[in-house]
Amino acid sequence: MNEESCYDGHMNSAGSFDVIVVGAGHAGCEAALAASRMGCSVLFITLNSDKVAAMSCNPAIGGIGKGHIVREIDALGGEMARTIDRTGIQFRLLNRRKGPAVRGPRAQADKSRYSEALKQVVEAQERLDLVQDEVVDLLVDSDGVSGVRCLFRGEIEAKTVVICAGTFLSGMMHIGTESFAGGRLGDPPSRGLASSLELNGFDLRRLKTGTPPRLDGETIDFSKLTPQPGDEPPPKFSFRSSEVNGNKIRCYLARTTPNCHRIIRDNLKRSALFSGKITGVGIRYCPSIEDKIKRFPQRETHHIFIEPEGLSTSEYYANGFATSLPFDVQIAMLRSVDGLQDVRITRPGYAIEYAFIQPTELHPWLETKRVKRLFLAGQINGTSGYEEAAGQGLLAGINAALQARGEPPFVMTRREGYIGVMIDDLVSLGCREPYRMFTARSEHRLLLSADTADVRLMGHGHRFGLIDDDTFSDMKRRQNEREAELFALSHKVCRDECQDEFGNKSLLEIIRRPDVSYADLTGRLGFESRLGPPDQDIVEMQVKYEGYIRREEAKIERWERLDGVRIPQQIDFDAVPGLRAEIRQRLAESRPATLGAARRLPGITPAAISVLSIYIASLQRSERNPKPSEAEGSRRI
């Protein structure tokens, strides 16, 4: 333990770091940037400093739910949105035809430029040292974590440690019947860290995910595929970007054929997934192509989205075609698809199994309950996706910095944003499969529009020093302008020509109608709007959603009462009378922090909540008026 530390960078005055971030993926980058921007000295350790913010799987960021998270990251002062705005090569707004709350921005990324751009931001950041090394051990004493031991640099002390290990914890890849250790094709796994976590009492479990083959664009017959252009004008992710890189490429759509399905069926037994080699739990919403064929045999065709990996490469990503079948089968099944008849695979698809820690081990501010000042973020908590990882990384970074500064932790509530929903789901329910965000996971979907992430969250970002004053006051100004517009709408009636159609109603009442849009208002109804199109959308949404939002808020108020009732940490659920055994077990496993969190656990009945609330009240009462006889007191409860 007395190895000489040979770290040569700048530390804080005490000769240690405030924060060490392990892993430079999407979670790690947000964590390291946030903590250093909050004034902490940060050591940022990666296995390979050429792979900062690498996009290991699909070449896209955003989508429905995921795009919402990216906007929230931006509102809190994170980096993902600005980087994709700069390096995206095709931008779209999904669900354009549905209501604004469920519209999500999505962009194709130039993978290598995204990685380079984010690495530059990291390198330019003050108080942040990016180094290549491998963490082989955690330094833990009775008071929590005190630093890490690295392969090259030895022991390095820190007040807090954030682990964002991604798929590298005991990573194992599978192609057909072949298996080999690694965190990503071409990169070795991290092993020392995994055993160090196990030695500290963490129960490592395994999950599985998969990735499709990459194709040589020179060998694809694009004339047989359906092109998919981007949206014009391209929607941007960041509230803080002035413009986006724009639409530079097209994606293409291919379709599987009955012949392709036959090839897959004939070779199912050679798939790592069905041969029993893989023990980790797979993802229902990101199924491999063999999964799709097996589970939905009646479907005649499945989509393959052919997406470029970047501008300076001719590699394409076969989205929707994840597989762990043997290489020869991968070639045969791809070549059975129209347009891919002569295709050459540059990298095979594979399945990867990796270790994760049940996130019920975490406090809602992402610190482990078991080891103080140790934070976990990203795939190690059972999630899947760059955006989910980045959202957690940002919160872990903020909380590690707050912890290092001796300040109380920050917990985002479910009504504040999808990141809050995600973390609450993770820490109270745990993971049975990789966790991906969907809008359906939020009970407050209509309140969590991607357009309003700034109103919901910029206050927090500003408070932490991650959002500058100008940006914050700009958000406030726009909010005031929207208020003014709403006021104007409620005090104006439509012009005379339209009186027949709408009568003497205010413009506010008119736009409330589902068939009237803002374009009607500013067009034939002659309203002079003072807002730009994005703010008009928000105003329209506020008006159209109003009744629903009111109902939602009433509901939230009811639940927040339960969220306000804390369950004492030391509570013994076995001592609570009237609880069924399985409910007792469930509560003991997840140890929810509040009655609200307990209510959200599966299998917890309202009766159980009643019983629990009564028990807590009786505990508090007996604390206030301690009974003279100990024995009598416990019998009464």
Add this chain to the structure above:
Amino acid sequence: MSKLFDPNSGRRKMWGAGLVSAHIWIDAGKPRFFTTTDSTIAKGEVELETWASFMETPHCQSDHSKREVLVLLPEDMDTIAAISTADGVGAIGIVRISGPDAIAVADALFSGRERPSQMKHSTLQFGKVLSDGNVIDEVVLSVMRAPRSFTGEDMVEISCHGNPLILRDVLRVAIASGARLATGGEFTRRAFINGKMDLCQAEAVMKLLSAETDEARRVAFAQMKGAMSESITRLNRRLIEAKAILDASIDFPGDLADEAEIECEGAAASDSSNTRSARPSLLLVKGELERMIAAFDKSQRLQRASRVAIVGKANVGKSTVLNSLIGQDRMITSETPGTTRDRVDVELSLPSGRRSTLSDSAGLSPERNELDAKARRKMEEGVEDADALLIVFDVSRPLEQADREILTRFGKRASVIALNKTDLGQRWDSESLQLVRDAGHQSERLIKTCAVSGLGIDDLRTALDDCLAELLPTKPSESLVAGTVRNRALLAKASDAVGRAILAISAKPWPEFASQDLSDAIDALHELLGIEVGFDILDEVFSRFCIGK
């Protein structure tokens, strides 16, 4: 949650423990009085020590200040006892004891071949109940051990001879041995809290105990057996399926609508067709919920005895008809018009065994003073409350304006018509008779009576019986719902929400509205069933659709 506190005694009258939001009135630094924000919960006086504890201690500086706090009702899981058979003399009466010390209490009061604590689960033993060495009764004692009893706790039932004095004595001994007198419905409430029955079933047991009529008892019994829970669960299933379609179209537009991600025009069409495909199922659920609410309303009328109001012009013999119907001189009768002023309710037994409340009030006559006006108001109230009317005419005098007014005002309402005073001769012309018939009355509901002699009174009873049977039928399918007011409110909430969802789907292809409405409906049904609130809509989505890139 219904009444939690008895407003008169201030004592806890618990039903469904839980969180209650209430205003606490502070007086001289101490909480004195609370009113709940939910008006269905009674007001009560605060005895802080005995029933309430506060999540946040109220700041008690200002007197008479009102604060909203969260009141938690403490739960005593001690041992309770009660006489669980009806009051009065019967062949057998049962004293029930439930709770952690139930068997110890039995040990203390019972003398038999073996001690109750040595008895196996669900066994019986003959023996004696003793009090200070004296035998109170010879009894059969049964022991049921937790959790396999009605309440889920250790339970003892003592079957005694059915004399109220003996039963009370046995109960007294049980209480002296460590049990506490149970409050109304407490056994059922414990069964619910211990997960032995769901909320619907628990409420049905409560209903069963308090059912006024035979019909209500049958309905309550069917509900207890889970009939209602079953149909609600079925409807809920459909709502979850519909919501899955909507949510899938929101979260997975490209996967669900085949061409949606590619061609914009195509996207609009297939997106909305996905959304709309939920519609037929929702219409069906909405219809079913409405049917349940209607059945509920009908069963509400069953809960109380049916009501019949007697109406007619002054001095046509309404009170005499009433006296003859019930077979006693309940009302004062005289030759003077307007003898009856106040409204009087009496109980009437009908040939089928149906009980009905018959209400008599002042006859319809010109208002001459304030008293007349008040009497008339009473009459109108009686008519308002009634399920059916008994309209009385005097056939010995020609039809007058007041009679015609009665026909126009009440003729359309379900009623039986008594053509009274037949002994004084028939002065009606055929036109008058036709007028009464035209008001929509079948001939079997037109009964000629002479109330003073009792002529036609039996026919009148039968006609009333038939009329009520038609109004308040008791076919099992329609009697499914015999819930409480809470059940109806939740059904209505669910039905409204489904209605909004249907409208939302029809109005605009923004599926997130309808999805939100369906969440509300599903929440209401879950609350009705008292089952877990969280459910995974994604499980449903993934099991139905091939999702994912």
